[in-house]
Amino acid sequence: MKLPDPYKSEKAVKWKIIDGNDIREDRQLAADVLIIGSGAGGGLAAEIFSRAGRRVILIEEGGLRTSSSFNLNEIDAYKELYQEGMTRVTKDGSISILQGRTVGGSTTVNWTSSFRTPHQTLEYWNANWGTKSLTVESLKPWFEIMERRLSIQEWPSANANNDVIRRGCEALALSWHHIKRNVNGCWNLGYCGLGCPTNAKQSMLVTTIPSALEHGAILIHRLHARRLIVEKNRATGVEANVTNGSGAIVRIKAPIVILSAGAIGSPSLLLRSEQIPNPYQRTGKRTFLHPSVFSFGQMPTEVAGYHGAPQSIYSDHFLWEGGTSGPMGYKIETVPMHPAFASGVIRGRSQNYRQKMKHLASTNGILLLLRDGFHEDSPGGSIELRDDGTPTVNYPITPYLMDGAKRAYLTAAEIMFAAGAQGIHVGHFDSPVYKSWNEAKRGISELEYKPLMLRIGSAHVMGGCAMGSDPENSVVNENGQHHQIENLYVCDGSLFPTSLGANPQLSIYGLVARITHKIIGGDELYFDREYLPGTTQTKDDIK
Amino acid sequence: MRINRRRLLQNGLDQTLRLGLVGRGLAVTTAPLLAVNHWLTPSAFAAEATLNLKYLKPANFKIIYAILGASLDLRREELTEKAKLDTLLALDNHLEKMAATTRKDLKMFLDLLDFPIGRMFFGLSSTWEEATPDEMEKFIEGLDHSSISIKRYAYQGLLTLLQVAWYSSESAARSVGYPGPPDSIKPYIESVRETKP
Numbered sequence: 259m260k261l262p263d264p265y266k267s268e269k270a271v272k273w274k275i276i277d278g279n280d281i282r283e284d285r286q287l288a289a290d291v292l293i294i295g296s297g298a299g300g301g302l303a304a305e306i307f308s309r310a311g312r313r314v315i316l317i318e319e320g321g322l323r324t325s326s327s328f329n330l331n332e333i334d335a336y337k338e339l340y341q342e343g344m345t346r347v348t349k350d351g352s353i354s355i356l357q358g359r360t361v362g363g364s365t366t367v368n369w370t371s372s373f374r375t376p377h378q379t380l381e382y383w384n385a386n387w388g389t390k391s392l393t394v395e396s397l398k399p400w401f402e403i404m405e406r407r408l409s410i411q412e413w414p415s416a417n418a419n420n421d422v423i424r425r426g427c428e429a430l431a432l433s434w435h436h437i438k439r440n441v442n443g444c445w446n447l448g449y450c451g452l453g454c455p456t457n458a459k460q461s462m463l464v465t466t467i468p469s470a471l472e473h474g475a476i477l478i479h480r481l482h483a484r485r486l487i488v489e490k491n492r493a494t495g496v497e498a499n500v501t502n503g504s505g506a507i508v509r510i511k512a513p514i515v516i517l518s519a520g521a522i523g524s525p526s527l528l529l530r531s532e533q534i535p536n537p538y539q540r541t542g543k544r545t546f547l548h549p550s551v552f553s554f555g556q557m558p559t560e561v562a563g564y565h566g567a568p569q570s571i572y573s574d575h576f577l578w579e580g581g582t583s584g585p586m587g588y589k590i591e592t593v594p595m596h597p598a599f600a601s602g603v604i605r606g607r608s609q610n611y612r613q614k615m616k617h618l619a620s621t622n623g624i625l626l627l628l629r630d631g632f633h634e635d636s637p638g639g640s641i642e643l644r645d646d647g648t649p650t651v652n653y654p655i656t657p658y659l660m661d662g663a664k665r666a667y668l669t670a671a672e673i674m675f676a677a678g679a680q681g682i683h684v685g686h687f688d689s690p691v692y693k694s695w696n697e698a699k700r701g702i703s704e705l706e707y708k709p710l711m712l713r714i715g716s717a718h719v720m721g722g723c724a725m726g727s728d729p730e731n732s733v734v735n736e737n738g739q740h741h742q743i744e745n746l747y748v749c750d751g752s753l754f755p756t757s758l759g760a761n762p763q764l765s766i767y768g769l770v771a772r773i774t775h776k777i778i779g780g781d782e783l784y785f786d787r788e789y790l791p792g793t794t795q796t797k798d799d800i801k
Numbered sequence: 802m803r804i805n806r807r808r809l810l811q812n813g814l815d816q817t818l819r820l821g822l823v824g825r826g827l828a829v830t831t832a833p834l835l836a837v838n839h840w841l842t843p844s845a846f847a848a849e850a851t852l853n854l855k856y857l858k859p860a861n862f863k864i865i866y867a868i869l870g871a872s873l874d875l876r877r878e879e880l881t882e883k884a885k886l887d888t889l890l891a892l893d894n895h896l897e898k899m900a901a902t903t904r905k906d907l908k909m910f911l912d913l914l915d916f917p918i919g920r921m922f923f924g925l926s927s928t929w930e931e932a933t934p935d936e937m938e939k940f941i942e943g944l945d946h947s948s949i950s951i952k953r954y955a956y957q958g959l960l961t962l963l964q965v966a967w968y969s970s971e972s973a974a975r976s977v978g979y980p981g982p983p984d985s986i987k988p989y990i991e992s993v994r995e996t997k998p
Contacts, residue, residue, distance in 0.1 A: 259989045332969055
C-alpha cells in the first residue's frame with residue numbers, strides 16, 4: 259500500500275534540501291532571510307518570505323522525517339521526532355515536556371487542536387504589556403487566513419474518549435464545544451502524535467515548507483544553531499554546528515534573521531549569543547508551560563482512546579471562572595491513550611498500577627491544562643544554560659499551581675462519574691481507583707500535593723522572549739522585533755507574555771503571518787491562492 | 802538558602818560511589834554460594850550481550866530487572882527473555898536521546914545500586930540476588946515516598962522510563978487490550994514496517 263509523500267514526489271526533485279550530516283567541511287552561505295527553526299513559526303515564515311521573492315534559508319536541528327517513514331510505532335516516533343526522545347523534563351524533574359524535534363517542529367507531532375488566542379489573554383497582555391495593536395478584531399483576519407490556509411475546521415465527530423467530556427458536561431450542565439483541527443481528508447486514525455502517515459494533518463511539514471521549497475527556499479536539517487553573529491548592533495547571521503562528529507561549522511549570513519526555534523530553543527540561542535544585548539535580563543524569563551495534570555475514568559464499555567481524532571471536544575467552563583487573575587483556571591481536553599504514552603501518564607506502581615493499566619482499553623483519559631502566568635504566584639519558569647550550552651527549564655512548582663491541580667482533578671472526576679465511569683483515578687502516585695464521586699472527592703482532597711508525586715506534563719512551551727512595549731519587561735515589540743537588534747525578529751511561541759489558555763499553534767500562525775507581512779511591507783498577501791478560496795487577498799482587506 | 806538539586810545529587814552520589822568502591826571487595830567475599838534469584842546472575846545475560854546496547858552495561862541488567870519486576874508486580878512467567886530484551890532496548894533508546902546530564906544522573910543511580918554501600922544508601926541491604934519480595938517492596942517504598950526529594954527523583958525517573966519501555970513492547974501492549982493501529986492503515990504499516998522514522 260502506497261500513500262503519497264510530498265518529499266518523494268516528482269516536484270521534490272528540484273527542492274534544495276541539505277542534510278547537515280552530509281556537511282563535513284566549514285561552509286559559508288548567504289540569504290535574504292535566515293529562519294532558525296521550522297515549526298509553526300519558522301515553517302510559516304519560510305513560505306511567506308519565499309513567496310515574496312526573498313531568498314530563504316531555513317535551518318532545523320531535527321531531521322527530515324516524512325510520511326513514508328511514519329510507522330505508527332510509539333517508541334520509534336518518540337525517539338526520532340521529539341526533543342530528547344520525549345524524556346525532556348524541567349530542571350527538578352517535576353514536569354515532562356513534549357516538543358517536536360523534526361522538520362515541521364511540534365506541528366509534525368501535535369494533536370491538531372486549533373484555537374484562536376482567547377480575548378481574555380489578549381486583554382491581559384494589552385493591559386500589562388502594552389500590546390495595543392493585538393486585539394480580537396485586529397487579529398481576526400490573520401486567524402481567518404490561517405484557518406483557510408491550513409484547513410482548520412470544526413471536527414464534527416468525537417471518539418468515545420472525547421465523548422466522555424461531552425456526556426459528563428451535559429449531565430452536569432457545564433459548557434463544552436467541538437475542537438477545530440488542521441486536517442484535510444483525515445482518516446480519523448488517532449496517531450497524530452506519531453507523525454501523520456496520510457499527510458492529512460496540515461502541519462508545516464506538508465504545507466508551508468513544501469510551498470517554500472517550491473519557491474526556492476533552502477532547507478538544511480540536522481543543523482544546530484550555536485550562536486547568532488552580531489556586527490555593529492545588527493544580527494548578521496548564525497554560526498551552526500553539524501552533528502556528524504566532523505566538527506564542521508556552517509555560517510549563514512542574512513540581513514533579516516528570524517528566530518523560530520521554540521520557547522526553549524529561541525531564548526537559549528539568545529542567551530548563548532553573548533553579543534545580543536539583554537540589558538534588563540528579560541531573555542529566557544517568564545517561561546510558561548500550561549502545566550497539565552491527568553485523570554482517568556474506567557468506563558463500562560470499550561473506549562479505545564488510542565483510535566480516532568485525539569482531541570475533538572473541550573470545555574472551558576473552568577478556564578476563566580475565577581477571573582483572569584484569580585485562582586488558576588484550567589481547560590479540559592482529552593489525552594490519547596496509546597499504551598506506551600498512557601503508561602507514562604498513569605501513575606503508581608506494583609499491583610495498583612498494573613490494575614490501572616489492565617483497564618486501558620476501557621479507560622478514558624482527561625487532560626487538565628492549567629493556565630499559568632496571570633497571577634503573581636504564577637511567575638512561570640526561566641531558561642537556563644547547562645555547562646555544555648544546552649538549555650533546561652527551571653520551573654518551580656508553587657502552591658498556587660498545586661491548588662489548581664487539585665481543583666482540576668476534582669472537576670475531571672465529577673465529569674467522569676457523571677458520564678458513567680465505574681471508577682476513576684488521577685495522575686498522582688498515591689491515587690487508588692475511586693469507586694464513587696464521594697469517595698473521589700474525599701480521596702483527591704487528601705492526596706499529598708508535592709513535586710514528583712503528580713504527573714505533570716506540558717506540550718506547550720511559551721514565553722521567554724515576551725513581546726511588549728516596554729524594553730524593561732519584554733524582549734521584543736509587538737511586531738516581534740528585538741528591542742535592541744532591529745533586524746532580529748522572534749516568530750514563535752516565545753513571544754507570549756503569559757500562557758494562552760489554549761493550544762498555541764493557531765496563535766503562533768496568526769501572529770507570525772502578521773509579523774512577517776509587516777516586515778515585507780506593501781499590500782500583497784503571500785499565500786498560495788489555491789489555499790485561500792473566497793478569502794481576502796490583499797492587506798487592504800484585512801487592515 | 803536555595804539548594805542546587807543537581808549539585809547535591811552529584812555530590813551525594815559521587816561520595817556514595819567512592820565509598821561503594823571501597824566496600825566492593827567485602828561484598829564479593831560475602832556473596833552467597835547459591836543466589837536466590839538465579840535469573841539475575843550475570844551468567845544468564847548471554848542474550849543481552851547480543852543487543853549491542855550503547856549505554857546500559859551488564860552490571861545494570863540485574864538491577865533493572867529486579868526493579869522492573871517489583872515495580873510492575875511482574876510474575877516470573879511474564880518476564881520472558883523477549884520481554885526483558887525489548888525493555889532493555891527501549892530503555893537504552895531513551896538513554897541515547899535524553900539530555901547528557903539526565904543520562905549521567907540515571908547512569909550514576911544505576912551504577913551506585915551495583916555497590917553495597919550505594920544499595921544500602923538507597924535502602925536495600927540484601928544483594929539483588931537475595932532480596933525477597935518484601936525487602937524489594939520496602940526498598941521501593943522507601944524511595945518513592947522518601948522525604949529526600951533526590952531519592953524520589955531518582956526512582957520516579959527510572960520507574961517512568963521502565964514503565965514506558967515495558968508497555969512499548971507488542972506483548973505488553975496486547976496484554977492490556979491494545980489492538981494496534983486501525984485495520985484501514987495496517988497494509989500501509991506493513992509496507993513501511995522496516996523503515997524507522
